[in-house]
Amino acid sequence: MSLEIIRAGVRTTVQDLGRPGLAHLGVPRSGALDAGALRAANRLAGNPPGAAGLEITLGGLRARATRAMTLAVTGTPAPIAVGRRPADPGLPLAVPAGAVIDIGRPAAGLRVYLAVNGGIAVPPVLGSRSTDTLSGLGPEPVRDGDVLPVGPAAAPPPGVDVALCRPPAAALRLRVWPGPRDDWFTADAWRTLLGAGYRVSPQTDRIGARLTGPALTRARDGELPSEGLVLGAIQVPADGQPLIFLADHPTTGGYPVIGVVDPSDVDALAQARPGTAIRFTRPREAAAAR
Known part of the structure; x- marks a missing residue:
């Protein structure tokens, strides 16, 4: 199972909760800038808190699901469409095989987080799948045409009836x-x-x-x-x-x-x-x- 990136947007990277405990070796922690948003997306998708997802700066992502999957979008609220139908942030979203996911530009704030059930399964580096833009550790920033592997589902998504996304403070x-x-x-x-x-x-x-x-x-x-x-x-x-x-x-x-x-x-x-x-x-x- 994988996520095919049709359009990567302004700046999209793979992020988990980073590489803590290695600063004495000169290795930054890295990880999601809005760690709370990534944790929430993972919970909604049925993942452990530290699973890798996508950090999408200023939206603009378009991706295709190669098989049916569950995903969740958190962070700053942005327009979402699954197979051209509007979808809600802060909720588990069932995506049919072959459907295209569009994440538009947020009206406020900077970063949107996408988690898919099973997590983005790129190879870990020093125990993390995070892209570190300072040291160059981890995967390259996501580009148009990339195919990102998705791991096996860890658990079913939870039952949720309240959206978690709030507009960022002015x-x-x-x-x-x-x-x-x-x-x-x-x-x-x-x-x-x-x-x-x-x-x-x-x-x-x-x-x-x-x-x-x-x-x-x-x-x-x-x-x-x-x-x-x-x-x-x-x-x-x-x-x-x-x-x-x-x-x-x-x-x-x-x-x-x-x-x-x-x-x-x-x-x-x-x-x-x-x-x-x-x-x-x-x-x-x-x-x-x-």
């Missing part, structure tokens, strides 16, 4: 934990980060979300030796504009990290288009400790 409020290098910045820089508004820059990809807004001023000159980076780290290059690292981030970097976005808030950045307003706030636990 503006984001992200909780940020201070450090590890907040002491490299002035007190005004931390107040600016928390008090001023930022916007997502067009220079945003799977590696990181660059922001535009007031520059964050340093209290120290010079540069750090390269040190470890984590998902959600807010690195500040020499121009003072913050950069939030996402799933394909490098494992080390030399610019100081003023804070780290709370892990539960990182998924929302996967759906933040350029121009999306961003505000930062401290978690209650962090505010109480300072």
Whole structure:
């Protein structure tokens, strides 16, 4: 059983939950940017949470099922058609053999996730089927004409009567934990980060979300030796504009990290288009400790 890609769209990659635990070897975690959306799609399709699916940026995918299959589409809501009939996101969809699946352009947000019962069964690399756009590990980005193998069904899809897809927020409020290098910045820089508004820059990809807004001023000159980076780290290059690292981030970097976005808030950045307003706030636990 396979999925024949007629049109891959703007940017489609195979993603699962990534390669955790290998940063000490220089291997990024990678995986779905909106991990919650992929987990939901897998649950709806009858897969384990970590099965590989498709991450489709700005829609535009057209694919053909070589045999009857069940699939699910989550992430930002987008128009869906199965065999030219409209279909709903956030529900298990029965697809007859030979039917064509179309996923249109979402009105808001960036990424749509497609899971098929059995998972996309490309060969794993270091325990994951994720495409890592920084290191080049995993399968190549999906292209027109690709034929993606589908694994054997793990379980029947669940009974569901409530769609899970919600439109992405027009503006984001992200909780940020201070450090590890907040002491490299002035007190005004931390107040600016928390008090001023930022916007997502067009220079945003799977590696990181660059922001535009007031520059964050340093209290120290010079540069750090390269040190470890984590998902959600807010690195500040020499121009003072913050950069939030996402799933394909490098494992080390030399610019100081003023804070780290709370892990539960990182998924929302996967759906933040350029121009999306961003505000930062401290978690209650962090505010109480300072």
